[in-house]
Amino acid sequence: MRDHDLLAGKTALITGAAKRIGETIAIALARRGVRLALHYRSSLEEVQGVVSEIRRMGGAASVFQADFSDPTSASRLFQEAREQCGAIDFLINNASIFPDNGLMDFSVDDLTLNMNVNAMAPLILSRRFAEQEREGVIINLLDSRVADYDRKHVPYHISKRSLYSLTKMMAVEFAPNIRVNGVAPGLIIAPEGERPDYLERLKSTNLLHSYGGPEDIADAVVFLLESRFITGQTIFVDGGRHVRGHMYD
């Protein structure tokens, strides 16, 4: 049986925490007594709203800005969070970009940007986290698409596959002090700018003919943070889409 107070009093740094899945993870952790360092890039007003909600719940939260298109900004972010919040127990690499690019049309700059934000910044944050030389847990937000081929988002796909591989590599390098795991969402929230029927239209692409909510992702994150004996693992929270191996048209 798991002890539900295991997380209380710990400190988590969550990237991209102003809205959507990052916000839901932040609130779920605050409910369990985790103190939060919330990163944002441009959504200052939204992240301040998350801080207010957490403080209303009696929790503690601070905000930190960084743009990972220059991934070295991740080092500064980590240092600022440590200075203000003390040692960081949990690192949740959630921030991401998801631009449209096919195999024939992406540029070197497109690939660099996706790699910087989606793989290199998480790796740099993880290095700084490991340099604390204390116990901790890293969770990388991946994508169920890492299991097959997403022909409409190729540089994104390459960057998430890199983070998927890095999850296992870091689990090896940072053991036994630090556990490193991934959560791979499927259909959860439509990308910004998509038509309102996005989730309904795509739900037939998974085995359960359904879509999840951000709380399903937060549940998986909490499970992995609380677990004692899981590392190098990725949980697919995707209605079984990775088993079916959907090819995107």
Ligand SMILES: NC(=O)c1ccc[n+]([C@@H]2O[C@H](COP(=O)([O-])OP(=O)(O)OC[C@H]3O[C@@H](n4cnc5c(N)ncnc54)[C@H](OP(=O)(O)O)[C@@H]3O)[C@@H](O)[C@H]2O)c1
């Ligand atoms: N939504 C889904 O259904 C779904 C499906 C599969 C995988 N995922 C993965 O789950 C995670 C959360 O998904 P989501 O849809 O909630 O994410 P999202 O809204 O697309 O992005 C989260 C945050 O990333 C931040 N971000 C974007 N560019 C950045 C940059 N250059 N530097 C630093 N931060 C940057 C943004 O912060 P600001 O708003 O402050 O600029 C944004 O709010 C992501 O890793 C995503 O790939 C989600």
